Amino acid sequence: MAGPGAIRLGERKKAALEFAITYSLAAALSLICGAIFIVAFGGDVLVAFGTVLRSSLGTWGGFAQTLNKFCPLLLGSLAVAFGMRGGHFNIGVDGQIYAGAIGMTGTAFALQGLNLPWPIFVPLGMLGGILAGLFWGFIPGILRVRFQVSEIFVTVMLNFVALYLVDYLANGPWNDPMAGEAITLPIPDASVLPQVMPKSGAHFGFIIALAAAAGMYFLMTRTIIGYEIRAVGDNPKAARFGGINVNRVTLIIMPTCGALAGLAGAIEVSGFHQSLLLGLTGSEGAPNYGAMAILIAVIGRNNPLGVTVAAAVFAVLLSGSDSLQRSIGLPGAAVFVFQAIIVLTVLFVQARRNTSAG
Amino acid sequence: MYGIRKSFGQVVALDGVDFEAGKGEIHALLGENGAGKTTLMNILSGLYRLDEGQISIDRREVSIHSPRDAIKAGIGMVHQHVELISNFTALENILLGREGSRWKLDLDAHRSSAEKLAASYGLSIPLSEPIKSLPAGIQQKVEILKALYHGADTLILDEPTTMLTPLEVDGLFSTLKSFAKGGLTVIFITHKIKEVLDNCDRITVFRGGLKIDTISREAASREKLVQMMMGERGAPPENKRPTGPSAALEGSPTLSVRGMYTSAEWGVPLKNITFDIPRGLIVGLAGVSGNGQKELAEALAGLIEIEKGDIHLNGTGVSKLSMSARIARGISLLPQDRIEEGILPSLSLSENFVLGLHPHIFKRRGIFEQDTANELGRNAIREFNILAKNEHVPAAHLSGGNIQKMIVARSMMLSHKTGKILMIANNPTRGLDVMAASFVHGRLRELRSHGAGVLLISEDLDELCSMCDQIIVIHSGEIFGSFDGPEYDIYQIGVLMAGQKSETGS
Numbered sequence: 001m002a003g004p005g006a007i008r009l010g011e012r013k014k015a016a017l018e019f020a021i022t023y024s025l026a027a028a029l030s031l032i033c034g035a036i037f038i039v040a041f042g043g044d045v046l047v048a049f050g051t052v053l054r055s056s057l058g059t060w061g062g063f064a065q066t067l068n069k070f071c072p073l074l075l076g077s078l079a080v081a082f083g084m085r086g087g088h089f090n091i092g093v094d095g096q097i098y099a100g101a102i103g104m105t106g107t108a109f110a111l112q113g114l115n116l117p118w119p120i121f122v123p124l125g126m127l128g129g130i131l132a133g134l135f136w137g138f139i140p141g142i143l144r145v146r147f148q149v150s151e152i153f154v155t156v157m158l159n160f161v162a163l164y165l166v167d168y169l170a171n172g173p174w175n176d177p178m179a180g181e182a183i184t185l186p187i188p189d190a191s192v193l194p195q196v197m198p199k200s201g202a203h204f205g206f207i208i209a210l211a212a213a214a215g216m217y218f219l220m221t222r223t224i225i226g227y228e229i230r231a232v233g234d235n236p237k238a239a240r241f242g243g244i245n246v247n248r249v250t251l252i253i254m255p256t257c258g259a260l261a262g263l264a265g266a267i268e269v270s271g272f273h274q275s276l277l278l279g280l281t282g283s284e285g286a287p288n289y290g291a292m293a294i295l296i297a298v299i300g301r302n303n304p305l306g307v308t309v310a311a312a313v314f315a316v317l318l319s320g321s322d323s324l325q326r327s328i329g330l331p332g333a334a335v336f337v338f339q340a341i342i343v344l345t346v347l348f349v350q351a352r353r354n355t356s357a358g
Numbered sequence: 359m360y361g362i363r364k365s366f367g368q369v370v371a372l373d374g375v376d377f378e379a380g381k382g383e384i385h386a387l388l389g390e391n392g393a394g395k396t397t398l399m400n401i402l403s404g405l406y407r408l409d410e411g412q413i414s415i416d417r418r419e420v421s422i423h424s425p426r427d428a429i430k431a432g433i434g435m436v437h438q439h440v441e442l443i444s445n446f447t448a449l450e451n452i453l454l455g456r457e458g459s460r461w462k463l464d465l466d467a468h469r470s471s472a473e474k475l476a477a478s479y480g481l482s483i484p485l486s487e488p489i490k491s492l493p494a495g496i497q498q499k500v501e502i503l504k505a506l507y508h509g510a511d512t513l514i515l516d517e518p519t520t521m522l523t524p525l526e527v528d529g530l531f532s533t534l535k536s537f538a539k540g541g542l543t544v545i546f547i548t549h550k551i552k553e554v555l556d557n558c559d560r561i562t563v564f565r566g567g568l569k570i571d572t573i574s575r576e577a578a579s580r581e582k583l584v585q586m587m588m589g590e591r592g593a594p595p596e597n598k599r600p601t602g603p604s605a606a607l608e609g610s611p612t613l614s615v616r617g618m619y620t621s622a623e624w625g626v627p628l629k630n631i632t633f634d635i636p637r638g639l640i641v642g643l644a645g646v647s648g649n650g651q652k653e654l655a656e657a658l659a660g661l662i663e664i665e666k667g668d669i670h671l672n673g674t675g676v677s678k679l680s681m682s683a684r685i686a687r688g689i690s691l692l693p694q695d696r697i698e699e700g701i702l703p704s705l706s707l708s709e710n711f712v713l714g715l716h717p718h719i720f721k722r723r724g725i726f727e728q729d730t731a732n733e734l735g736r737n738a739i740r741e742f743n744i745l746a747k748n749e750h751v752p753a754a755h756l757s758g759g760n761i762q763k764m765i766v767a768r769s770m771m772l773s774h775k776t777g778k779i780l781m782i783a784n785n786p787t788r789g790l791d792v793m794a795a796s797f798v799h800g801r802l803r804e805l806r807s808h809g810a811g812v813l814l815i816s817e818d819l820d821e822l823c824s825m826c827d828q829i830i831v832i833h834s835g836e837i838f839g840s841f842d843g844p845e846y847d848i849y850q851i852g853v854l855m856a857g858q859k860s861e862t863g864s
Contacts, residue, residue: 227726234702242713243682
């Protein structure tokens with residue numbers, strides 16, 4: 001059996017090499033473009049890059065912050081990538097994050113009086129978030145199946161619905177009268193996600209997110225439903241001719257996307273903000289997680305492993321962005337220009353290599 | 359055309375080919391699929407650029423870089439599948455690309471000159487009808503008139519007879535003969551030897567990207583042409599039609615359909631479809647493309663819900679079951695459009711092979727066992743002689759013929775695993791070379807001899823006549839008649855295909 005095994009290895013090696021070349025070229029190109037950009041703004045290239053890396057990875061506090069950003073980025077990107085693998089465009093990650101956050105907060109408030117210990121209360125809260133996200137993903141799914149409505153429009157519209165629902169809850173029924181702004185009362189202590197690194201402030205979220213990525217990898221490659229999802233995503237017509245119930249697959253994909261993003265929202269509330277508020281889906285002046293998640297999914301080619309790596313890079317850039325302004329006077333938004341450059345160069349290099357190969 | 363060379367990537371499609379056609383002749387290009395005949399003509403008509411070689415027309419060297427150049431040089435090509443805009447009228451299609459002034463479209467002037475041109479060649483075409491309401495034979499005439507209207511004096515036709523009924527085929531050839539008499543050059547691409555022998559002046563045979571020879575009609579015979587096409591490999595085994603039922607005909611038929619209707623939302627609506635497929639027989643479904651064949655196949659397979667009527671498989675009603683459940687009960691469908699309906703292009707070959715089988719073959723519930731799939735893939739590649747590096751390459755990397763083999767292999771395996779009950783083969787040999795087609799036919803016969811019922815849908819009457827124990831004819835969603843083999847009168851079948859109900863049929 002050495003023969004086929006060797007061939008298979010060769011095939012894999014070639015694909016891996018191809019992958020490495022594409023991404024090295026893209027990385028080099030985006031570094032050069034980024035450098036030109038920094039020089040044009042009168043900054044020092046090495047200092048700028050050094051600052052971003054030092055502030056996001058060089059200190060425990062910064063590292064913890066990076067991990068905390070990594071969690072919603074990864075879960076959000078998985079929510080996009082999972083849909084893409086099945087041929088569905090999930091533009092509603094922000095809305096699903098908010099839905100999950102509402103689910104978590106609502107569960108926490110509802111079970112407040114029961115004095116549950118945290119090992120029970122936290123998972124129940126997470127479940128509340130997952131179910132709310134699931135429901136938020138089910139809506140575009142069922143509209144797609146029943147009325148052939150594009151999930152793109154529905155998910156975008158549901159973003160607004162979720163946003164204003166949070167606005168209402170944070171200002172209205174759940175409002176914290178002492179805060180004087182749009183924020184709810186804090187959730188009970190027993191429903192707060194524990195910290196992995198208590199001193200620096202990293203919560204358990206990144207581990208949950210990594211587990212979700214591993215779970216998606218397993219589902220896609222090792223299960224029949226994962227196979228059916230890939231088949232539908234690759235050619236829905238042929239999948240139908242193979243006896244796959246495409247509607248059923250859609251009704252699995254969209255709610256699962258919603259559940260992944262909903263989990264991200266629940267973790268943001270339970271692990272980070274400890275109350276429900278607007279602005280959960282990203283820091284001020286930065287693009288929302290939902291937008292970044294699409295970029296990350298594109299760069300990671302909708303592959304759980306690729307998405308994990310890309311989400312990590314974006315988390316580093318995101319958490320390094322604040323210090324950029326402080327140290328060399330570049331606007332923090334420079335980082336987002338850099339993110340855009342990365343995406344464009346990856347797409348550019350991919351396209352070039354595809355045309356020259358084909 | 360001299361020393362023409364063309365390669366796609368590493369595949370050399372044409373290697374130093376010389377080709378000449380004279381004025382006033384009908385010249386056939388004969389060869390298997392992939393022999394290079396269509397590639398050569400695509401170069402002449404400007405769709406492909408040649409890598410090496412030169413083209414001369416009337417002894418003057420010309421360079422053809424685009425379809426526009428080809429039209430200027432008087433070359434018009436009619437492709438295998440009609441490429442007209444279906445909502446436009448015949449006239450609008452004919453003048454497309456030759457509208458004249460940029461701002462003003464003088465339809466009346468175009469109409470009268472198109473009519474004059476058509477009349478001079480004895481073509482009658484309803485110019486104001488939208489294309490979609492015209493039968494395939496007329497659509498083809500529209501394409502031909504369009505080429506002539508664009509000033510073509512060399513007319514290239516790629517496999518022009520596949521979509522036509524026998525009567526339409528005769529009509530086409532008499533038109534082509536009158537073109538040739540009028541001084542046009544007609545080049546005619548085909549793989550059907552009979553058409554060549556009946557209608558052409560000279561014949562050029564291609565094999566594997568090389569020109570084998572050009573011979574005159576007088577020097578040609580069936581045996582000689584087959585030998586030239588196939589080379590040392592020899593002719594495919596002579597397809598002897600088995601006679602008599604292969605398995606006991608006792609008991610209920612494998613498939614019985616009674617009064618089946620489908621709604622128009624799925625395409626051509628089926629009306630009152632009633633027929634049986636007995637055990638161990640091949641039943642052919644003849645008809646001009648787009649008359650409900652696809653819908654019938656899909657309704658039987660469970661892709662289309664039926665409105666009324668019954669489908670019984672081995673005596674049990676299956677019309678309420680999902681496609682997946684019908685697969686498990688032994689209905690295997692070979693789809694007609696291999697790219698659109700057949701393959702998962704970026705998934706691996708093994709993942710493609712298990713499509714349809716996947717709910718049934720894995721031991722552990724819900725788990726996709728890569729090893730099982732890979733073993734299946736390896737076996738299929740070996741058994742069906744599919745040209746692929748291994749079972750891990752994406753399906754899109756295969757050539758068209760190999761993709762077709764893959765799909766045939768898949769439905770055969772499906773049928774074997776589910777007890778060889780019923781195979782619905784929708785144009786299973788389209789685009790296959792002679793050897794591969796004969797292989798597919800062999801496989802269908804093998805299923806037949808194992809007692810499976812086979813529904814063979816084809817637009818090629820010769821194929822149906824040589825394969826089927828019984829032929830039923832479909833026209834606009836209705837069954838117009840049925841014929842029992844082994845000998846068939848193709849003209850009578852053709853009459854039904856054209857939509858005239860027979861009084862004698864069935």
